[in-house]
Amino acid sequence: MAYEIEEQKKVGLGLIGFGIFFSVLGIILFFDRGLLALGNILWLAGVSLLLGWRSTLQLFTSRSNYKGSLSFFLGLFFIFVRWPVVGIILEIFGCVFIFGGFWPSVKVFLFQIPIIGWVLQYPVLLLDRLKSFG
Structure with a gap:
């Protein structure tokens, strides 16, 4: 194979996939707060396993990504306090800002x-x- 992926990265990709699945399902089911929160937690855990804990921390705390990180975590906060529409909009904006270079x-x-x-x-x-x- 051209690309060999170690087990931890496979699990990370799986968690990211399930996180995206639960987030989309939460949006389809009229912004269900529980599914959106579960999707976000799985997605964050998957990114952490895929990139590594240190790289993930550097990604979110980088000076160039502070707007995206603030937007993403503020969106996560809004989902937890029962404003899922505002939370999803802020999270999408944050993800585009953070992962724009990728x-x-x-x-x-x-x-x-x-x-x-x-x-x-x-x-x-x-x-x-x-x-x-x-």
Whole structure:
């Protein structure tokens, strides 16, 4: 295999997946506070296992990420005090701010996945061809 993942990172990816699943389920079920809180806890635990405790702490306490971290944890607080809509909006803003630098790496990774990569690249290739005709 091209990429070997150790067991701790596999568990971290699983927790992130379950966290996203419970968060989406909580949003679909009219912002159910319990599911959203469970999704957030699983997601944070998964990120911590995937990156490591020290790297996660550095990611959230970095000077360049202070707006995103504050927004994310304020959103988490709002979910716990029964304002889930405001909390989710703040968390999404925080995640975009914190993980904004990772998007190019994620894009390259997704393009390398056999079926998903082709589906994601197809509109880009189509737009490039349309530009070359114009």
